[in-house]
Amino acid sequence: MLETLKAALGDKVTTAPSVLESHGRDESYPERRPPLAVVYAECLPDVLLTLAFAREQGVSVIPFGAGTSLEGHLIPQGPALSLDLSHMNKVLEVKTPDFVAVVEPGVTRKALNESLKGTGLFFPVDPGADASLGGMAATNASGTTTVRYGGMRQNVLALEVALANGEVLQLGRAVRKTSAGYDLKDLFIGSEGTLGVITKLTVRLHPIPEHVHALRVFFEDLEAASHAAYSVLASGLPAARLELVDELGLRAINRYLGRAFLEKPALFLEFHSSTASALKAESMLAIELMKEHGGLEIDIAHTAEERTLQWEARHQAYWALVNHYPGKQFMITDTAVPISKMPALVERAQQWMQETGLEGSILGHVGDGNFHTLVAVDPSDYAKAEDYARELVEHALALGGTSTGEHGVGLRKKRYLEKEHGGALHWMREIKKLFDPQGVLNPGKIV
Numbered sequence: 001m002l003e004t005l006k007a008a009l010g011d012k013v014t015t016a017p018s019v020l021e022s023h024g025r026d027e028s029y030p031e032r033r034p035p036l037a038v039v040y041a042e043c044l045p046d047v048l049l050t051l052a053f054a055r056e057q058g059v060s061v062i063p064f065g066a067g068t069s070l071e072g073h074l075i076p077q078g079p080a081l082s083l084d085l086s087h088m089n090k091v092l093e094v095k096t097p098d099f100v101a102v103v104e105p106g107v108t109r110k111a112l113n114e115s116l117k118g119t120g121l122f123f124p125v126d127p128g129a130d131a132s133l134g135g136m137a138a139t140n141a142s143g144t145t146t147v148r149y150g151g152m153r154q155n156v157l158a159l160e161v162a163l164a165n166g167e168v169l170q171l172g173r174a175v176r177k178t179s180a181g182y183d184l185k186d187l188f189i190g191s192e193g194t195l196g197v198i199t200k201l202t203v204r205l206h207p208i209p210e211h212v213h214a215l216r217v218f219f220e221d222l223e224a225a226s227h228a229a230y231s232v233l234a235s236g237l238p239a240a241r242l243e244l245v246d247e248l249g250l251r252a253i254n255r256y257l258g259r260a261f262l263e264k265p266a267l268f269l270e271f272h273s274s275t276a277s278a279l280k281a282e283s284m285l286a287i288e289l290m291k292e293h294g295g296l297e298i299d300i301a302h303t304a305e306e307r308t309l310q311w312e313a314r315h316q317a318y319w320a321l322v323n324h325y326p327g328k329q330f331m332i333t334d335t336a337v338p339i340s341k342m343p344a345l346v347e348r349a350q351q352w353m354q355e356t357g358l359e360g361s362i363l364g365h366v367g368d369g370n371f372h373t374l375v376a377v378d379p380s381d382y383a384k385a386e387d388y389a390r391e392l393v394e395h396a397l398a399l400g401g402t403s404t405g406e407h408g409v410g411l412r413k414k415r416y417l418e419k420e421h422g423g424a425l426h427w428m429r430e431i432k433k434l435f436d437p438q439g440v441l442n443p444g445k446i447v
Helices: 002-012 017-022 044-057 109-115 133-138 184-188 222-235 247-257 276-292 304-315 317-324 339-356 379-398 414-421 424-435
Strands: 037-040 060-064 080-084 091-095 100-103 156-162 168-172 197-204 211-218 239-245 266-273 297-301 329-336 359-365 370-377
Touching: 002 037, 002 044, 017 037, 044 060, 044 080, 044 156, 044 197, 060 133, 060 197, 091 109, 100 109, 109 133, 133 197, 156 184, 168 184, 211 276, 211 304, 222 239, 222 266, 222 276, 222 339, 239 247, 239 304, 247 304, 247 317, 247 359, 266 276, 266 304, 276 297, 297 304, 304 317, 317 329, 317 359, 317 370, 329 379, 339 359, 339 370, 339 379, 370 379, 379 414, 414 424
Parallel strands: 037 080, 060 080
Antiparallel strands: 091 100, 100 197, 156 168, 156 197, 211 266, 211 297, 239 266, 239 359, 329 370, 359 370
C-alpha cells in the first residue's frame, strides 16, 4: 500500500523508525503509537494527493505541525498517515498597510516575526513553544499576550482548508469584521485537524508598542500572588502580559538558566502604552497594587535586554522543570475559569497537590483566568496524576470554567465535553460527520 504512495510522492514519504516515533507522540500524553508513514507535504497538491490516497485505502490522516501539543492530539487511534506540514513554511505576503500577513501552515510564530523586522509590526500570539501557525490555529492556541491581544481565533482573518473529500475551501476575508453568512472559519480554528487540513492562513498583525514596561513581583504565597493578579485586572490597567510562576518553578529556572530570582511565588507583568507619561502612571499604579497585596520584592526590567531575559525565564519554565525531575513523566494540563474565580482555583490546585503527595508546579496566564499544572511522577504513578487532573477540571467546570483554556481536547479532555457542552456535543458530532463522513481526518479526537 505504501509503495503506491511513495511512487506518487517520492522522497516526501518516509517510514524511518525514528521519524515515525517522533510523529506518534506529543509533549505530555503518556501513550505513543507510530503512524504507518510520514508525508512531508510541500504544497497543496501534496496534501490533496495524501487525502485521496487515505480515502481509497481506508486509513486516516493526522495533520502535524511542530509536535508541541500536549493532550494526545497526534496519537493515531488506528492505521494512519502523519501529514507533516512543516515544509510548507513560506511567508507568502505581508500587507503592511492592512496589518495582515498571508502564510503557509508550517511557518512558526518566531519565523513570521523575524520576517516582519523593519515593518514596525508583529504577530502577538505567544504560546511559549515555537509552534507552527497552522497548528496554533488548529488548537486555538493562545499564551502570554492573550490578555491584551487575544488568541488565534481573534488573530486569524481567513483560512484555506482542504477537506477530506478533496475540496478546498476559502474561509473568512482579510477584513476586521464581516456579517456575511455562517462563520465557518472559526469552526475550523480549534478543530484539531478533525474537520480539514489548514493549508494557508491570513493573520492579523499589530504595531510594535513604543513604550513597554515589565515587572517581576514576588509574594509570600500563591494566594497573595493570585489576588494581586486579579486586582490588576479589576483596576483596568492595560496589562499585555500577566503571568504566575510558583516557588518550585522559580527554583527550577534558577538552576536551569543560572538566574538568581527570589524563590517565592511571583507575577511577571508587562504593560504596553502609547505614551511615556501613560506608561509611567500605569506602572506606578501597578506597583502600588502589588504592595497592597504584600509584594515582598519588586524588580523592574528597564531595558529591552532585561525584558527578554524575564520572558525567556517564563518560556523556559517547562524545560527547567523537566531538568529538575530527571527520569520523571509529566502530566501537563490546563483549565480556565472566570477571572473572579481564578484565585480560588489556583489555591485549590496547590492544596490538592499537597494533599495527594504529588510534586509539581503551577504556572499560568492568570490575566485571562487560565493556568497550567505540571505534575512530575514515576510512570507507575501516572494514574494518580490523572486523578488529580480530573478533580481540577471538574472543579473548574463547577466554577463556570472550561476543561481546557488553550491546550485543546485531543484524547485527554474528551471525557469532559458532555458535562461542559451538554446537548451541543451531539451537534459537534453531526458537524464532524458532515465534513468527514469516512472518518479520515484525525479520528477519535475531540468528539
